[in-house]
Every structure is written in structure tokens, then in C-alpha cells.
Amino acid sequence: MEVLRGLRYVTYLIFHPFNGFWDLKHEKRGNLGSALVLVALLSITYILRRQATGFIFNTVNLLQLNIMVEILSVVLPFLLWCISNWCLTTLMDGEGSFKDIVITTAYALSPLILINLPMILVSNVITVDEGAFYYFFISLSTVWAAGLMLVGTSVVHQYSMTKAFLTCICIIIGIGLIIFIGLLFFSLLQQIFWFIWTVYQEISLRF
Amino acid sequence: MKLRKYLIFTLLILVLLTSTAYAEIPYSSYTYDYWGNPVPAPAPYVPTRLIDGTSLGIGAFNNASDMFVSSAGKIYIADTGNNRIVVLNDKWEVERIVDKFERNGEEQTFKAPQGVFITDEEHLYVADTGNGRIVELDENNNFVREIGKPVNEIIPADFEYKPTALVVDRAKRLYVVAAGVNQGLMEFDSEGNFRTYMGAPRVSVNMYLYFIRLFYTEEMLARTTDFVPTEYNNVKMDEDGFIYVTTSTISVYDIQGAVSARSTDDRVSPVRKLNPTGKDILRRRGYFPPVGDVQFYSRGYAEGGQSLLVDVCTDKYGIYSVLDNKRGRIFTYDGDSNILFIFGGRGNRLGTFNNPVALDKIGENFIVLDKSVSGYGQITVFEPTDYGRLVLQAVYYHNEGKYDEATACWEEVLKYNANSELAYIGMGKAALDQDDFYTAMKYFRLGNKRDYYSKAFKLYRKEVLSRYFGIIAAVILLLAVGIYIRTKRTGRREVEA
Structure with a gap:
């Protein structure tokens, strides 16, 4: 019930972002459960979009579609954003906890679900000539979500708009850094593994 | 009797299994x-x-x-x-x-x-x-x-x-x-x-x-x-x-x-x-x-x-x-x-x-x-080869405006090569000419030709809409009446309350 109540709040939040995000945090209008449901819904929307978008607008090779990869390509950026957001805003006197950040980010992405789901249906009944209509709504959902993300960041951490904007840019740079360090770590790990493996082989073959 | 059948069967297998002489081509096309x-x-x-x-x-x-x-x-x-x-x-x-x-x-x-x-x-x-x-x-x-x-x-x-x-x-x-x-x-x-x-x-x-x-x-x-x-x-x-x-x-x-x-x-x-x-x-x-x-x-x-x-x-x-x-x-x-x-x-x-x-x-x-x-x-x-000639012939016919002959060629090409996107597109174009929009869509889809698919789809959509216009109109009318009645009722109930 709690989760459903939280999901219904989405319809209010996307049209009243400033009050919406404030109440989301302080009036406990949303909860972690509904946020996770939103992320799951987003993953499903994304998979459906890749799989079921009309042939004219679908540029994905359906023979090579891998659901695990598609889910990861939603969840991974989501987590990276949240982690990078948390890392930065703890240093920059942000007021939101990690839970707040997760909830805010999930709610901010809701236009992607609300607009893209019907657009999957629409894409199956329109032609190239009416494509402008399709692409307009797709980009509208993206811009809307980006706007909500910005407002959400500013409200949840009690930042001014300028500071929130700069923080968002820093978060994106932070994501790049996390990916870089992650790759570095894994390649190092791999090299250590291979080093130990070759030493083992050297010894075991000698005796 | 049974033995003879068996013998014939064995012979047949042997004949089928013997490799025929052919020149191997040193490259894969x-x-x-x-x-x-x-x-x-x-x-x-x-x-x-x-x-x-x-x-x-x-x-x-x-x-x-x-x-x-x-x-x-x-x-x-x-x-x-x-x-x-x-x-x-x-x-x-x-x-x-x-x-x-x-x-x-x-x-x-x-x-x-x-x-x-x-x-x-x-x-x-x-x-x-x-x-x-x-x-x-x-x-x-x-x-x-x-x-x-x-x-x-x-x-x-x-x-x-x-x-x-x-x-x-x-x-x-x-x-x-x-x-x-x-x-x-x-x-x-x-x-x-x-x-x-x-x-x-x-x-x-x-x-x-x-x-x-x-x-x-x-x-x-x-x-x-x-x-x-x-x-x-x-x-x-x-x-x-x-x-x-x-x-x-x-x-x-x-x-x-x-x-x-x-x-x-x-x-x-x-x-x-x-x-x-x-x-x-x-x-x-x-x-x-x-x-x-x-x-x-x-x-x-x-x-x-x-x-x-x-x-x-x-x-x-x-x-x-x-x-x-x-x-x-x-x-x-x-x-x-x-x-x-x-x-x-x-x-x-x-x-x-x-x-x-x-x-x-x-x-x-x-x-x-x-x-x-x-x-x-x-x-x-x-x-x-026969295949090479067929593909070229299909393209020639298409350029000469002989679309029926081109279609026949593409059909033949598909027997040799079911992966030929060009052949599918050729077949799709022929189907489109014959106002068989659904088949055309099918072929353009196989040929990954999105712009032509869209053309065929537009015509097909028009066809479907006009064929079922009566039903669609009736459904919309019913829905409108239903909503109208419902809103009136709930409105009355609110007044009563």
C-alpha cells in the first residue's frame, strides 16, 4: 500500500517539482520501495522500448538483444549517478542522505516511463512522415527528466539553482572518475591474478 | 523380396554419398x-x-x-x-x-x-x-x-x-x-x-x-x-x-x-x-x-x-x-x-x-x-555463376523498367541465397506495385528497408482503417455515449448527496 501510495505521488511530483521534491523528502510522500519499483519499471520500459518499438523507429538488432545487458544499462548509470551524487554532496554540505538521493533520482526519471511507454505503442502505428511527433515526445521526456533531476538535486540538498547545476556537471565528471578507477582496479586485479597464476605454473612445472 | 529392397536402399545411399567432382573455390563470397x-x-x-x-x-x-x-x-x-x-x-x-x-x-x-x-x-x-x-x-x-x-x-x-x-x-x-x-x-x-x-x-x-x-x-x-x-x-x-x-x-x-x-x-x-x-x-x-x-x-x-x-x-x-x-x-x-x-x-x-x-x-x-x-x-x-548472372540480370531489368522480369529474377535469387536483402527489397517493391501492402511490409522488413516499409505501412494502415471504419466508428460512438451517461449519473448522485 505504502508503495502504491508512493507511486501515485509521481503524477503530482512531475508537474510540481519544487513542492513535490520537498514533500517527497520531508512529508515522507515517497519511500525506498516505490523508488526501487520505479527503477524496475524504467528497466522494463527500456527493454520494451528496445524490443517492441515499431520497425520503422527501431534501430536495434533484435537478434542480438540481451535483456541482462539492457537492465544493466539502466541500473548501472542509475547507481553511478547516486553514488557520485552522494560522494560529492557529502563534501559540499548537501543535506540529503544516500536514501534521499536514491528516491529523488528515481522519481526524477519517471517522465521517461510515463512518456516512453505510450510512445512504444504509438511507434507501431505511425510512419516516417509522422516521425517528428515521435521524436519530439522522446526528447521531451529526456529534457523533462533532466530538468527534474536538476530541481531534485537542488531541493534535496537545499542548494541554489546555480549550485545544483554545477553539482550536476561535477557529478557527471565524478561518474567518469568512478568508471576510470573501477577499470584501473579491475585491470590491476587481473594482472595480480595472472602474476600469481604464472608463478604457480612456473613452480608446478618445475617440480 | 525384403533383401532386394535392402540392397536397393544401400545402393541408393552409396550413390548419394559418393562425392561428385567439383572445383573448389579458394575464397568465400x-x-x-x-x-x-x-x-x-x-x-x-x-x-x-x-x-x-x-x-x-x-x-x-x-x-x-x-x-x-x-x-x-x-x-x-x-x-x-x-x-x-x-x-x-x-x-x-x-x-x-x-x-x-x-x-x-x-x-x-x-x-x-x-x-x-x-x-x-x-x-x-x-x-x-x-x-x-x-x-x-x-x-x-x-x-x-x-x-x-x-x-x-x-x-x-x-x-x-x-x-x-x-x-x-x-x-x-x-x-x-x-x-x-x-x-x-x-x-x-x-x-x-x-x-x-x-x-x-x-x-x-x-x-x-x-x-x-x-x-x-x-x-x-x-x-x-x-x-x-x-x-x-x-x-x-x-x-x-x-x-x-x-x-x-x-x-x-x-x-x-x-x-x-x-x-x-x-x-x-x-x-x-x-x-x-x-x-x-x-x-x-x-x-x-x-x-x-x-x-x-x-x-x-x-x-x-x-x-x-x-x-x-x-x-x-x-x-x-x-x-x-x-x-x-x-x-x-x-x-x-x-x-x-x-x-x-x-x-x-x-x-x-x-x-x-x-x-x-x-x-x-x-x-x-x-x-x-x-x-x-x-x-x-x-x-x-548462375547466381551471379541472376543478380546482375535482376538489377538490369530493374533499371530497364521491366519490374515483372526483375521480380522473377529476385525470386530465383532467393532460392540460392535466402540472406539477400536486395532480393527481399526487390520482391517488396513488386508487392507494393501490386497493392499487396502487407506482403510488401513483410519483404521490406526482411530486407531491413525502413523507408520503403514506412511507405507500405502507410498504405496498409489506410486500407485497414477504411475496411474497419464502421466498427471503429461504432466503438468510438459507444464509448462516447457510455462516458456521457456515466458522468451524468455520477453528477446526479453528487447533487443528491
Whole structure:
């Protein structure tokens, strides 16, 4: 019930972002459960979009579609954003906890679900000539979500708009850094593994 | 009785299992699909003959670098290292060898001639590379004229003129490819005077380089390479008088960029079709630009890197083929640059090459001149298979406006090759013509042709809507009435409450 109540709040939040995000945090209008449901819904929307978008607008090779990869390509950026957001805003006197950040980010992405789901249906009944209509709504959902993300960041951490904007840019740079360090770590790990493996082989073959 | 049945069955199995004699083709043919993946295809051409200088009885070729089939069907070979032009008749017999000619009573020879061109009157033009001149001889080996080093204020005096390939148009204008020239083709008028450069490729400026150069000092700028157009390496003329040029100096990154962007731009294109004003008019409507191989290993691997196109050969209706020197493959495209065939390869067997340099057509056969490893040149003759003929015939019919015949051909092609996207598109177009929109959609989907699918879908949608208009209208009406009643009721209830 709690989760459903939280999901219904989405319809209010996307049209009243400033009050919406404030109440989301302080009036406990949303909860972690509904946020996770939103992320799951987003993953499903994304998979459906890749799989079921009309042939004219679908540029994905359906023979090579891998659901695990598609889910990861939603969840991974989501987590990276949240982690990078948390890392930065703890240093920059942000007021939101990690839970707040997760909830805010999930709610901010809701236009992607609300607009893209019907657009999957629409894409199956329109032609190239009416494509402008399709692409307009797709980009509208993206811009809307980006706007909500910005407002959400500013409200949840009690930042001014300028500071929130700069923080968002820093978060994106932070994501790049996390990916870089992650790759570095894994390649190092791999090299250590291979080093130990070759030493083992050297010894075991000698005796 | 039972035993006899058993015996017959065994015999049948044995007959079926015995291998029939067939010549194995030393390469695998393929095409690229919409996704850029190589898809196996039946062999469109098979190698049938190998001809070299020794078998002709005139001594081995030495670095032979060009080949031309005249309209009379004679084959001219520029045997560069032997300083001669070998002329063969259509039965592959030596007709004559041109190694010297008489000019004003004085005997002259060629020096490393790299290019030949033959006019319809069977006049022979030789790009006499080592002597820095072009020589025209008539059909009886008589000297007609010499076109020497171009003189013009835009050409520096110390310019070393090394013509390597040429074509002559119907107005007797010459278009010459010369080594080290990146301003395009050198155009000479019918008198042999240099007119201008024509058809220089447009220069593509890399955004990153453009940006970074803003911060360079004078000294650094001087040391970087300039943005210069690419050099052409070969030139051919089709039957309509359009000039095809190839280049192999485009970087692998530009090629990969053009492929991944499915570019239709002429700036990154190893093959170009020029009109008489030097503008590129090659139609690039295929799924990928005509760059040879679309997928390849990166540089550093054996045979890695982009295709190096060194020659082009034209057919009717804008169909053209290019020769990849790196992997020894021939790519045939239709007039819209859709890939038709890819065949050939590297190796030492009949049908593969080590250093292929020239490609031409005799009738429906392809001939490829291979310099080989040591310059010991040989010519391979390829004959089309039934499959190859069918595909070409379908394209011919389509261009002639005989759509029914083309459809029949495509249907036949699909029996050989169920992966042929072009065949599906051809079938789809036929279905569209017959107002069978649903079938057309099915075919365009198989052929990954989204724009035509959209056309078919639009008509199909219209058809469905008009067929079920009654039902759709009724449903909408019912819904409207239902909502109206519902709102009235709830409204009344609210008033009552």
C-alpha cells in the first residue's frame, strides 16, 4: 500500500517539482520501495522500448538483444549517478542522505516511463512522415527528466539553482572518475591474478 | 523380396554419398547486411583461367601494372618492367607487342609505362611514366602525338611529372592521374594543352584537429601535416562518359567513422564518380558507403586495416566494381552503391592474388591483373555463376523498367541465397506495385528497408482503417455515449448527496 501510495505521488511530483521534491523528502510522500519499483519499471520500459518499438523507429538488432545487458544499462548509470551524487554532496554540505538521493533520482526519471511507454505503442502505428511527433515526445521526456533531476538535486540538498547545476556537471565528471578507477582496479586485479597464476605454473612445472 | 529392397536402399545411399567432382573455390563470397555483419553468399564468379607472359610465349611480365579492354575486345597490358605494351586478341593470343615507335624517322621507346587507354577508334594512349609524357599511337602503331609535361603558372617548374593512369573522353580531352598530385585529375584539352585540375576531393577537417591547432605555435604548425586532399591512384571512364576515380590514402579512422555513421558524404570515399565539371555524383544509397570491407581487423593484424582500392571497373546502369589490393577482393556495387557481390582473396591458388593491381571486364567475365610477389604478373579470368548472372540480370531489368522480369529474377535469387536483402527489397517493391501492402511490409522488413516499409505501412494502415471504419466508428460512438451517461449519473448522485 505504502508503495502504491508512493507511486501515485509521481503524477503530482512531475508537474510540481519544487513542492513535490520537498514533500517527497520531508512529508515522507515517497519511500525506498516505490523508488526501487520505479527503477524496475524504467528497466522494463527500456527493454520494451528496445524490443517492441515499431520497425520503422527501431534501430536495434533484435537478434542480438540481451535483456541482462539492457537492465544493466539502466541500473548501472542509475547507481553511478547516486553514488557520485552522494560522494560529492557529502563534501559540499548537501543535506540529503544516500536514501534521499536514491528516491529523488528515481522519481526524477519517471517522465521517461510515463512518456516512453505510450510512445512504444504509438511507434507501431505511425510512419516516417509522422516521425517528428515521435521524436519530439522522446526528447521531451529526456529534457523533462533532466530538468527534474536538476530541481531534485537542488531541493534535496537545499542548494541554489546555480549550485545544483554545477553539482550536476561535477557529478557527471565524478561518474567518469568512478568508471576510470573501477577499470584501473579491475585491470590491476587481473594482472595480480595472472602474476600469481604464472608463478604457480612456473613452480608446478618445475617440480 | 525384403533383401532386394535392402540392397536397393544401400545402393541408393552409396550413390548419394559418393562425392561428385567439383572445383573448389579458394575464397568465400559474402555480402554485408544492414547491421554491417558479413553474411555468406553463393559465389557470384568462379576463376576459370590463368594467363601469364610465359604461357603466351612472350616472356614473363615484369611488374605489369595496368590492363585495358578496348571496345573491339582486345586486351592491352602495360608491361611496365619490360617497357612494352602487350596487345592480346579476344582469344587470348598475342596480336602485337608495342615496345617502340617511329617519330619523325627517329625510333623511340617507352620507359616504365604504367597506364594505357584505348579509344573507340582503337588509338592507343600510353602513360609513359618514366619519360614523363603521354604518347598516342594509332591502330597501326604509327605515332600520332605526344603530350608532355603540363606548362602552367600553377604548376611549379621543378614539378616532376609522372603520369600513371589516364582516360580520354569523346571530346578528346585527357584526364591524367600523376604521382604526387593531390589537386585532382590533370585535365588536358584536345590539343594537349594543360587546362586545369579537376575533381579534387573535398577536404574533411577533423573538429579535434581544428580545435587543437588553435593553440599551436607557428613552429608547431609548420611541423604538422596540412589538411590536403587525397591523391587519386586510378581513373576509369564508364560508357556514359563519367569518370570513376579511386584513392587508397584515406585513413582507417575516417573510413571507420564513415561506416559507423553510414555516411553518404563524398569527402570520405575511396571511390568517386565525377561529372565533367569534377563534381562527385556517385549515388550512395546503400546501407554503408562503398569503402570495400565494412568490418575488418584493426591495423597491426595480418591483413588488417581498411580496404585499399586500386582500380574500378564499370558496367551498365552505373554498376561498378572495385578492387581491394590489401585483401585481394572485388566488390561489386549497383548504381545506388548497394553491395551486390564480394569475392576473391589473398593466396597462391587460382582465384586468389598477392598484389592485384588492375580490374577489367570482358563481356560478362572479370579479369584481374596480379603483380604477384615478385612482379611475375598473371591474369585471372572469372566467369559468372548462375547466381551471379541472376543478380546482375535482376538489377538490369530493374533499371530497364521491366519490374515483372526483375521480380522473377529476385525470386530465383532467393532460392540460392535466402540472406539477400536486395532480393527481399526487390520482391517488396513488386508487392507494393501490386497493392499487396502487407506482403510488401513483410519483404521490406526482411530486407531491413525502413523507408520503403514506412511507405507500405502507410498504405496498409489506410486500407485497414477504411475496411474497419464502421466498427471503429461504432466503438468510438459507444464509448462516447457510455462516458456521457456515466458522468451524468455520477453528477446526479453528487447533487443528491
